[in-house]
Amino acid sequence: MIHRLPSVVFRVEFDFFSNPLNSPMKITGVKRAASLGFLVFLIVTFFWVRAARQFKPIHQRNASSLCVFAAASLNEAFTQLAEVFEKQNPGLHVELNYAGSQQLALQIEQGARVDVFASADERWMEKIGKHGLLASSAQVFAHNILVVIIPRANPGRIEKLQDLSQPGIKMVLAAESVPAGRYSREVLERLSHSTGFGPDYLLSVLKNLVSSEENVKEVLGKVQLGEADAGMVYYSDITPANAGWLRVLEIPEEANVLASYPIAPLKSASNPQAARKFMDLVFSPLGQSILHDHHFTLVPQPSRSTP
Amino acid sequence: MSQTTDAFALFRPGRKGMGIWRVAATFALVLLLVLLGLPLLSLLLQVAPRDLWTHLRAPVVMSALRLSLITSVISAGAVIVLGLPVALLLAARRFPGRRVLEVVINLPMVLPPTVAGLGLLLAFGRSGLLGHALSLAGISIPFTTLAVVLAQTFVAAPFFINTARAGFESIEPRYLQAAATLRASPVYAFFHVILPLSLHSLVAGAAMSWARALGEFGATITFAGNMPGRTQTMPLAVYIALQTDVQSAVALSVILLAVSFGLLFVLRTFVVNPGK
Structure with a gap:
């Protein structure tokens, strides 16, 4: 049988609080340790609750930020677009979240508060549309090969x-x-x-x-x-x-696909005006030239797609 | 065993000053149960048992489950074989660089698994430090089942080594002194004194590292990629399923949960704490 002696370990731990030579003191030591532990627990809980209150959900943040969910492939282009947007609209901050479109769509379906969604294909945008989450219909703003x-x-x-x-x-x-x-x-x-x-x-x-x-x-x-x-x-x-x-x-043009990138404002938008402005920038000559610089193929004129 | 009970008798109800302790403990316990239990319960409530069966029979799930079980058992085995001497060394000897070794061994517990995967890729990948030499010899590790095992072993090792070391360190030195007085060889002492006395910690450590290997995700997807039947373990299958079909992802999670729970329960009941 295993003979471990945890009682020894235990006593050592409480040597801080009690005099090991004087055994009646031990109970006081434990008592003190327990109340000290509880005090620490209370302090930690207090700061925890305080800290937690600062993590407000996105929709409760002030109106000076715009939350954009964009397909991973838009990373460089949208980062530059956001910089231009912030320069044009001082005081407005753009929060960008890049991931696979399917993952973004899932997050939006699960209730993420987002102002604008830019997807790498129309399928996921349609899915969001079917859930009735789009504020207005999606528009294709760029193509990719x-x-x-x-x-x-x-x-x-x-x-x-x-x-x-x-x-x-x-x-x-x-x-x-x-x-x-x-x-x-x-x-x-x-x-x-x-x-x-x-x-x-x-x-x-x-x-x-x-x-x-x-x-x-x-x-x-x-x-x-x-x-x-x-x-x-x-x-x-x-x-x-x-x-x-x-x-x-x-890849030869006849075998290549022309991926369409739709963009749409969402119903959950906390800042619909800024969302509109951001989309305007994407479709503006400046926005389109930025997309072109990042090897996107442009759209002749904004075409309507998903309802 | 009676000594164990005596020690905790200090914390028995009825002792003076235990009231405040009990309140704090209950509060903490409830909070912890909500945090740990509620997500698990929510997963369970999401799926009907019949759906679970349908998903379990899907070939992708079967192959992911099989791969997960095989690789995690091999990884746990590798961790034990490689970790045992290291744990013994750390427990028994004081040598220069011991602290550094300790930190290095514990690093995988702190590192984000993706970083671990990237590190593995840069070390054992085709253009990696060691991987380049290996690839000249015609051996390529990334995207293979071996890569899965390496990733799991990397992240799981500290769990075993730390527990095993604590087990070795808790052995009363006088038992070893007695063994030495009786002229036991180190090997004999290891198998007849050290091993039986620390068996309980070793098994607990092995179970923990096995569990960590079974749940490994980040390092695997970065280092081994995602290929059904070859490198797609259960956690990866869950993640990929989550992108298309939440329901099947939930079902897969529940299957993984059930398997892990069952195996850990069996280990805890029959091996770690028999008779408790």
Whole structure:
């Protein structure tokens, strides 16, 4: 049987408060320890409650901030747009939250208070629309195309799109639930019908798939680190910061998809006016030129999409 | 065992000054139960048992569950084999750099798992410090089941090492002195004195690190990626399901919860505290 002597340990702990040679003192020691513990507990609770009160829900914050949920692929462009917006509207602060569109849509459905939602595909915007959460209909503000990226060192020796189906290539795509992942599979499907690619192109590329990433920037990261031989991302994901690490293979226009980016103000908006202003900036010549700088394809004129 | 009871007798009701202690303890207990229990209860209330069965039979779920169980058991095994000597070293010896070693071993508990994953990628990835040499030899770790095991072992190790060390340190030195007087060899002393006396801590530590490995998410998705059947463990499957279908994510969570609860319960009842 195990003979551990926790009583020894116990007594040592309370040596701070009692005289070990004088046993009647021990009870006072415990009493003192207990009340000290309770005091600490009260103090901690007090500060905890005080701190918790400062974390107000987004909708209770003052009207000087605008909360924008944007698809991960919009990261660089929207960060710049937000800077311009803050300069144009002094005192207004833009809070940006980037993630996969599907995740943002889920957060909005679950009650996140958001002023503007910009999605990387129309499906998730429609889903939000169906829940009756949009303040007005969504408008497409930009398009994006896909490219294949490979690490600069090109460990998989990929020279053309056909090489992606070579056995042993480590391919990384966004997961199917992510817009970029769905588009990637669509492109591969279209390529298998194109001349110069076999009909089993899609299958053999998917056989090379080593990971389905949960957003498009993760695909970029895995390729940039040289862990994957190839990946598929939006053209807008190629930025000055990562261009030096990557080689880009273009996808022929007839096989490529034109991803549409809808934007809409939400009913839960705490600041509808600012939301409107932000959307105006996105559609303005200045906003469109910023999007163009980040490799987005522009929209001739704002087109109506999802109700 | 009677000594244990005596020690805590100080905290028995009826003792002077216990009133305030009892109020504080009850308050804390209720708060903690709400914080820990309510989310679990909410998950359970979300799904009908029949849905659970349907989800459990889905091939993706079965393969994720199988992968999770296999990898976490292997990881826990690796943690025990590698952690036991380290724990013994830390408990028994004072040497220069001991504090540093302690901190390094405990670091995975503080690091965000994603950082752990990135670190693993930069070390064992194709262009990583060690990974580059490995890749020249034709070995590539990222995106494999081995990567899952490495990620889990990395995050789970401190849980075992710390508990095992505390177990070793709580052994009465006079037992070891007695063993030495009786001319027991170190190996004999380890198996006949140290191991039986600290078994309880070792098993508790192993259970904790196994549980941590089973729940591992961040390091796995960063280092091993997400591939059903190969690197998609239950936590990853839950996360990916959450993006498309909340209901199935909840069902998967409940399955994971049930498996973890069952295994931990069995361990606690029959191995850690038998007869209590």
